[in-house]
Amino acid sequence: MSETQWLKEPRRQAASTALLEVEGLTVRLGVEGAQRAVLRDVSISIRSGEAVGLVGESGSGKSMTARAIDRLLPRGAEVSGQLSYEGADIMTLGGAALRGYRNQVAMIFQDPRAHVNPVRRIGDFMTEALRTNLGVPAAEAHRRAADMLGQVGIADGERRLRQYPHELSGGMLQRVMIAAALLTEPKLLLADEPTTALDVTTQAEVMAILDDLRREFGLAMLFITHDLELAAAICDRTAVMYAGQIVEVRESELLHDDPLHPYTGALAAARPDIAQTAHRLAAIPGRPLSAFEAPQDECAFAPRCPHARDICREQTPELVGLDGGLSRCVRAVELRGRLGLGQGEDGGGDD
Amino acid sequence: MTEADPVQAGQVLADPVLEVSGLRKEFGDLVAVDDVSFTVPQARSLAIVGESGSGKTTIARMIIGLERPTAGTITACGRDRSSPARSARVRRRRGSEVQIVFQDPYTSLDPRQTAEATIDEVLRLHHGWAGDRRRARITELAGLVGLDERQVRALPRALSGGQRQRVAIARALAAEPRVLILDESVAALDVSIQAQVLNLLADIRDSTGVSYVLISHDLAVVRQLTEDAIVLHRGVVVERGPTASLLDDPQHEYTKRLRASVPRPGWKPRRGALLGAGEEPKNP
Numbered sequence: 001m002s003e004t005q006w007l008k009e010p011r012r013q014a015a016s017t018a019l020l021e022v023e024g025l026t027v028r029l030g031v032e033g034a035q036r037a038v039l040r041d042v043s044i045s046i047r048s049g050e051a052v053g054l055v056g057e058s059g060s061g062k063s064m065t066a067r068a069i070d071r072l073l074p075r076g077a078e079v080s081g082q083l084s085y086e087g088a089d090i091m092t093l094g095g096a097a098l099r100g101y102r103n104q105v106a107m108i109f110q111d112p113r114a115h116v117n118p119v120r121r122i123g124d125f126m127t128e129a130l131r132t133n134l135g136v137p138a139a140e141a142h143r144r145a146a147d148m149l150g151q152v153g154i155a156d157g158e159r160r161l162r163q164y165p166h167e168l169s170g171g172m173l174q175r176v177m178i179a180a181a182l183l184t185e186p187k188l189l190l191a192d193e194p195t196t197a198l199d200v201t202t203q204a205e206v207m208a209i210l211d212d213l214r215r216e217f218g219l220a221m222l223f224i225t226h227d228l229e230l231a232a233a234i235c236d237r238t239a240v241m242y243a244g245q246i247v248e249v250r251e252s253e254l255l256h257d258d259p260l261h262p263y264t265g266a267l268a269a270a271r272p273d274i275a276q277t278a279h280r281l282a283a284i285p286g287r288p289l290s291a292f293e294a295p296q297d298e299c300a301f302a303p304r305c306p307h308a309r310d311i312c313r314e315q316t317p318e319l320v321g322l323d324g325g326l327s328r329c330v331r332a333v334e335l336r337g338r339l340g341l342g343q344g345e346d347g348g349g350d351d
Numbered sequence: 352m353t354e355a356d357p358v359q360a361g362q363v364l365a366d367p368v369l370e371v372s373g374l375r376k377e378f379g380d381l382v383a384v385d386d387v388s389f390t391v392p393q394a395r396s397l398a399i400v401g402e403s404g405s406g407k408t409t410i411a412r413m414i415i416g417l418e419r420p421t422a423g424t425i426t427a428c429g430r431d432r433s434s435p436a437r438s439a440r441v442r443r444r445r446g447s448e449v450q451i452v453f454q455d456p457y458t459s460l461d462p463r464q465t466a467e468a469t470i471d472e473v474l475r476l477h478h479g480w481a482g483d484r485r486r487a488r489i490t491e492l493a494g495l496v497g498l499d500e501r502q503v504r505a506l507p508r509a510l511s512g513g514q515r516q517r518v519a520i521a522r523a524l525a526a527e528p529r530v531l532i533l534d535e536s537v538a539a540l541d542v543s544i545q546a547q548v549l550n551l552l553a554d555i556r557d558s559t560g561v562s563y564v565l566i567s568h569d570l571a572v573v574r575q576l577t578e579d580a581i582v583l584h585r586g587v588v589v590e591r592g593p594t595a596s597l598l599d600d601p602q603h604e605y606t607k608r609l610r611a612s613v614p615r616p617g618w619k620p621r622r623g624a625l626l627g628a629g630e631e632p633k634n635p
Binding site: 202 | 402403511512513514541542543544545546547549550553568570571572574575595598599608609610611612613614615616617618619620621622
């Protein structure tokens, strides 16, 4: 199917060196008593050292994708599709092999305070994986942790290691989480909205640290955010999700001004502009839908899309290659060049 | 002092609907708000911009009477509200002058009360109208904020975040306030919903003449909704002016840094400009 083709067709060489490959990932979870799809046919590949953005609104499935990759889905989740890391299947890993994999694929979360044990010292938390999974002696693990704190711009590492999470501000705790994630020398970092809860100036600092260290360590990153502009600024490629599906993959530089999918264009247009006041914002009607709420046998975005036509409601569109990117829109070719900011409305009428 | 004097009445109309002067709030040794002054004219909107710990929410809480100022005065519609209301009547009158919409629509509504009942309670307390008139007004308010009949009768748990925030806005407007404080009211909303609510707020201002005090860290939202802005840093106003010129040509170092921290095409985050020895203020 074309889902798998995009990995091979546009970038044949790239696909052969992919660090992580996700193919046709579908996840069903118990929601309100019934098994319902939260991810539908998600495919994405990340090359060594590459930063890939994953952008979407609430319920689009972006966090669920990261959790599926790190094998952190809730109990009872039904998963189908393929997940491979350095060519090896990771769907069936367990025990020590799974812990080893998670050392390679580290994760940082939106709310650091919810992911750290409040009654244990920073030093305990940071060195745990080194000591228990990699057998590093405690003194050595401590030394490495203090060093790593220096790397994320926390100067007095030794003192910080003796402190408890409540003694640190949100921005500093998020830097501790980044340092902890980097200690096991991972090759891929899954960053789930790591700066959303931070102030803008702190966000800039944390993003700069993440960007620097990623390049220094040759780390690949899946960067999850709701902020199209932030993804565009720091990722090489960006995938846009809607209702549990990837609807567009595009080089980040082109995503904002020259999108391939109507949803991406609408998302960029809905955001107020810091440089000017709009007479009216181009709001998208309705609200974002989860995978199980969205129409199943037609385009999931069709009910909110100003460009929707009868053809959009006849089948679920496939993700197909276009101008070096991918779009899940049957009218993508027809709408080429008309979806970016300031390129005018298609209007609600017929063409 | 003749209240009926037409010149006097004209001046009252031109007077600011909200005036804050020399406002100060101490929590123990911490000075959360230090000598803050601003005025909000009728039908104009002021943004209070700042990051966590800047004191912006403390200012909002003092204006609506949830905190008592250590020093300074707050005047709304020409009446002082720096000290606690002495009676239910005064408290209600203050409620009809200034209302607030909080950031989190999940915690600011009573989970057992439908949107209809939430709005009805405000109408009954503030206007004392009969049932028919209240029902008619609920329909009007629901239409104004874009809630349909089913949503009006739903409990908060059956509504999405954007819909709940509309209920909170309708509840605040039910008291027919002159000033509406929006404390990060659109920050938690998805981009597509945020645009709907920002358009809605602009429409409401056009049709009712209400003034907004928008508390926000989001400079693009500030640009979209306000004419004037103050920038707050550690409790002190570091810059003030028309929103457009403040954002296009910031003067104070802190405002410049805020402006430079906003991601945009071609933006590259830089290290070290911010934190010195790895310190930053903790949110009190």
